[in-house]
Amino acid sequence: MKRIFVTGFLFAGVSLAATWSGTLVDVICKAKDLASHTAKCGVACAKSGFGVVLADGKFVKFDESGNAKALAALKSTTKEKDLKVKVIGELDGETVKVASIELQ
Numbered sequence: 100m101k102r103i104f105v106t107g108f109l110f111a112g113v114s115l116a117a118t119w120s121g122t123l124v125d126v127i128c129k130a131k132d133l134a135s136h137t138a139k140c141g142v143a144c145a146k147s148g149f150g151v152v153l154a155d156g157k158f159v160k161f162d163e164s165g166n167a168k169a170l171a172a173l174k175s176t177t178k179e180k181d182l183k184v185k186v187i188g189e190l191d192g193e194t195v196k197v198a199s200i201e202l203q
Contacts, residue, residue, distance in 0.1 A: 121151040123184040129158045138173045145170045165197025172202050
């Protein structure tokens with residue numbers, strides 16, 4: 100565990116939240132045409148997990164909590180395509196520990 104001493108206080112495991120914006124997609128469909136990817140497909144492929152495809156084409160995968168949040172968002176949306184999201188969380192290796200997901 101990383102420990103940082105700052106002006107007499109001990110902070111263990113200091114981490115910073117980051118924000119990612121892009122297209123919500125399931126892992127199976129991440130390389131497909133995102134413009135035609137649907138919420139229905141995302142729900143059907145949910146067991147593969149979810150992530151966000153960023154503007155530069157990079158795919159950032161979600162942790163299990165993020166997968167549950169993404170599935171809930173897809174099930175509750177009336178939007179069928181163009182699944183743009185804002186994700187807040189912490190990057191842990193190549194996986195985002197998701198704090199929140201907001202469909203836009």
